Amino acid sequence: MSQPWETHTTLRLNGENYSRQELLLCSKDKLKNSKNPEWEKVIFRFIVEWLNNKNNVVVKTSGSTGNPKNILIEKNRMIDSAKATNTFFDLDKSKKALLCLSADYIAGKMMIVRAFVGGFDLHYAETKSDVLLKNNVNFDFTAVVPLQLESVLKSENALPINRIKKIIVGGAALRKDLIQKLEQVETEVWTTYGMTETITHIALQRLNGKHKTDYFQALPNVEFQLDERNCLRINAPLVSLNPIQTNDEVILLNSQQFRFLGRADFIINSGGIKLSPEILEQKMALYIETCFAFSSVKDEVLGERLVLVIESKPYSEAKFNKLNEILKTILNRFEEPKEIIFSDNFPRMTNGKLNRIKLKEEIS
Incomplete structure (x- = not known):
């Protein structure tokens, strides 16, 4: 008996239509050619995996809360996820999208699956931080990580981003000052909530325009609950048979909407006071112009001592004193x-996320 995924084996890639056999031949050539870069080969390795006779694909988790691991995901559930996104963003055969995320991870793989399912024209580019800044083509849709969006917003040149009608950004929180800059662009920008286990996003939040919100809205057929820690539990039967328990602390507005607070496993316990680094970072987002993070080091008295780590050369005395004044004004004494x-360079994972675990190790 054939599987639903077996009906999604043709692809429009860079303006060209490919049958299943043509895709296999093209992928073989791409992978065999030693001159082709690794980032491109990763795309075609996944295409080959999608077209094989297995009902699952192997996906790497990002490792943001521990060691990366490989998990198996059913192709049919990836199709259900793709259909939900394609319907929400109206992605059909008349549309054109840009893949600029690594196909090593679920977010990049799902861009390809959405193209298999929706039939839209998928163009691909190297996964670089300035990929949007260099864009000179009109697209209907793309998915990016914050670093890629930050690059074009910092340039003060809105033209490259305005060439893209809709953008989803995931993997990490976007700084408040950059969110404010989104009001100057025409593009619809959404931040996503999800993880490898939910086959990318299962909730979205509009960041700009008259329809922007301060909460995440569930995609169809997704519902939320809280556990005893006020952490989110996800019921998404189309992507997982069982409820998915997270370590994400949220304010649950109703069964389909929530406000994200931070990860419970990143909580810093300093002298019995529990501090969320992500909440502190939101408070300070408008006052520190470079990347920064709150973390902790061991302390004999407090257990953990709260520290602020800034990705920068050391400040001048005047700038350092001004920052201290701001910290005292914005934050309470705890x-x-x-x-x-x-720190000259923050440790990051290949998908652009800050590696908080490694950062903590480096400063200890």
Whole structure:
């Protein structure tokens, strides 16, 4: 008996239509050619995996809360996820989309699956931070990580981003000052909530325009609950037979809407005071112009000592003193970092996320 995924084996790639056999031949050539870059080969390895006779694909988790691991995901559930996104964003055969995320991870793989399912024209580009800045083509849709969006917003040149009608951004929180800049662009920008286990996003939040919100809205057939820790539990039968328990602390507005607070496993317990680094970062987002993060180091008295880590060369004395004044104004006395540390480069994962675990190791 044939599987639903077996009806989605043709693809429009860079303006060309490919049958299943043509895709296999093209992929073989791409993978065999030593001159082709690895980022491109990853795309065609996944295409080959999608077209094989297995009902599952192997997907790597990002490793944002622990060691990366491989998990199996059913192709049919990936199709259900793709259909939900394609319907929400009206992606059909008349549309054109850009793949600029690594196909090593679920977000990049799902861009390809959405093209298989929706029949839209999928163009691909190297996964670089300035990929949107260099864009000179009109697209209906793309998915990016914050670093890629930040690059074009910092340039003050809105033209490249306005060439794309709709953008989803995931993987990490976007800074408040950059969210404010989104009001200057015509593009619809949405932030996503999801993970590898939910086959990318199962909720969306509009960041700009007259329809922007301060909460995540569930996609169809998705419902939310809280556990005893006020962490989110996801019921999404189309992508998972069982409820998915997260470590994400949220404010649940109703069964389909929530406000994200932060990850419970990132909570810093300093002298019995529990502090969420993500909430502190939101408070300070408008006052520190470079990337920064709140973390902790071991302390004999407090257990954990709260520190602020800034991706920058050390500040001048005047700038350092001004920052301290701002910290005292914006944060309460328990939230004030006990130390400010400067780092030339933050450790990041391949998908652009800050590696908080490695950062904590580096500063300890």
